[in-house]
Amino acid sequence: MSNWAELTTGGRIKHLRGSDLTQQGLADAAGVSLALVQKAEQGRGELSVGSLLRLAHALRTDVAVILGQQAPRRGMRQDTRTALRRLADAVHDSALGDWDGLDDPSTIAELSAVHGRACSAYWRGEYGALSELVAKVLLEGSVQYGQATGRDREQLGSLLAGTYQFASSAAILLGQRDLALSALTSARRLATTSGDEVLVALVESTLSWIHLRSAKAARAVTVAERAALRIEPSFSSSPRPQLLAFGRLMTSAAVAASRKGDATAANDYLSQAHAAAARLGRDESLHGTHFGPTAATTEAVGIAVALGDHGRALRLASRTELPGSMPKLARNRYKLDVALAQCAAGLHDQAGDTLIEVGLDAPEWVRHQALPGVIGQRLAKVSTARVRTISELIGVPLIA
Template identity: 30%
Template sequence: METLGGRLARLRRRQGYTQEGLSEASSVSVGVIRKLERGDRESARLATIHKLARALGTTTTDLMGTHIPTAPVGPVVEPPGLLAIRKALTPVRVGTPNPVEGTPATADELGTAVRAGIGWYRSDDYTAAIRVVPELLLDAETAIGEADDSDRPALLRARAAALNLTGSLLVHLRHFDLAYEALRQGREAAAAAGDAVADAALVDTLCWMLIRQNRFDEVEDAATAAADVIEPSFSSAARLHLAQWGWLMIRASTAAARNTRYDQADEYMRLAGAAAAGIGTDVRFRWQNFGPSMVGMKRVENEMIRHRPDKAIMLAERVENPGPKTNNNRNRFMLDVAAAQLELRRFGAASTTLGQIRADAPDWLRLQPYAGQIVRDLIDRRARALPEELVDLADFFGLE
């Protein structure tokens, strides 16, 4: 819980005051301000707090931390796009279904729609992606129900891809339970199609979700099991097959590193690097890339997990092609770079890196708690008035 001194220091920097400047503006001695901020004093007279609050443009209760939040009024309503996805994934089937109107979609038509959704996802246009998904899922289900045995495998693969896209969107938006249902149905479709690589792709997304839930043992087990099923021949496997296997190794490495199993994390990353070397360059598949640069970026992430910012910066400088501005992995890599710069007390560089991500991918950045925490830490570590660039970032994340 934030102390009175912590709130005082945060608000003072936010308003651009030095301790001496706030003393002059509030008529409170600089000694009292220093003692409060250092924690030498845990409280002050109400009159002193009132003077400080007035100078800082806030209320006494907010500075004291005694504001009582009010309960939300009414139920939480999901955005319409998410409600439509929920209905598509968990329909209520009562009575006789309505007859199908028109000609069912073909596998090629479904594939085209999936690729359009992936394009919107990659460009951070989540609203457009969410809008296309419900109809895509219903079209795929209808087409599979109407198909003969020869057409069904291709339609099942298209449905698996559509459900993987759906699950990825929901994970990104932190609707984890609904994402799990999408991925579960996707794995059923992949299994029915007999496509182990499509199933591995869904496990890959599942592992991403589990990492975000701190379920690291499960990630390592799931990623390695799926990788064993599709283990490729490095000399003859298709590049996308190698890429999918490599991503599973990255997921296992990330989970092991977060679980303080550093030697095993290094081994998984070595295997991912071998797959990347087998491909030779960065390849694009679904909504992500894989290759030497991706492995390099994930090595930086692991070093930050291990609290080794100096090595993270060294490895970051070796990454030649982090990807386009809208690539989420590229932007996550840049967040790791900003965090490393913060830990090395390169505050200006960290602010600049964050500002670049904000300019390139504002919608993505706004949804990242990691980014908000870096900004908060930057604010807390600045002893002087905040520079304009950092004030803008604080405003962007709604920080005081």
């Protein structure tokens, strides 16, 4: 097979489909029309992000593989394979209790500090460093958790739950859904045992996101809404952690509803997220989750893009100032939404500049995102030379 990135998107879909699956079979599995599959393989027309997600799920791969940003598993970069292997070993060995290499155990305070560094690595998109830190907390923490009692056990349980959650989030970003669900199963069990209803709600937020990444938007909405109802706050008296979790869940539901094309539900959920953000009054972070006025506003831009209201997305973006405290991944995910809206509005030079900003700011993370490929293909209709220049600058193949 030729270099994966050199194939067309249609060629990659056809190769992934193989001879055992007909075009009709792929259409049925993805829940799309036969005509869409035929046009996709022939390179006619543009695939929406939603269609790409459905095709990727049916082909048991990631959108980035379809777009040529990532090769199939055996073509994955060595550093990414190493990070994934480390994450998988830590998640499975700690859950099974098969690790006994604890000679000089870290204290709970020391493990908490490592967890904090893992949080920072995740939000910077540094998966190699993240996998090392996650492995330390999960392997050492799980051994101690089995022997701890009382307050120590509660603290370790919360710490482990949060760390499994980071492992899950990283795994789904790297296209490993089974590993993500395995890690989140452990996170949910420990969070429930800890009795921390906010932590439980935030774990459910991650589950909603996994379903969304797996093209199961309806399930993503259901999970987020159900979890939000369990902690629905009284806006006049609820504790701030509860407001944060509720706002994050309402945002998750809004994003998922927008991917279904349900503008009414998306806007209803988003209005509740804005209400929670207004009540908080400032951006806050809890258990590695960020929410507040900035998150509500930037997510509104992405929701407008998903609903096809690119003018509204750009108007919102023009009034949005990003604080320096905004996590790198959240900032760049927002910028990709802006670039997509700029493409749709014919602002191709601006879209290209925005894509370059993202690629230079988060080079490891951007390789595993679907939108750069979507944006690149749309920009290529105006200037393939510009897109190839952008590809070289950010180190991500955007077009064949």
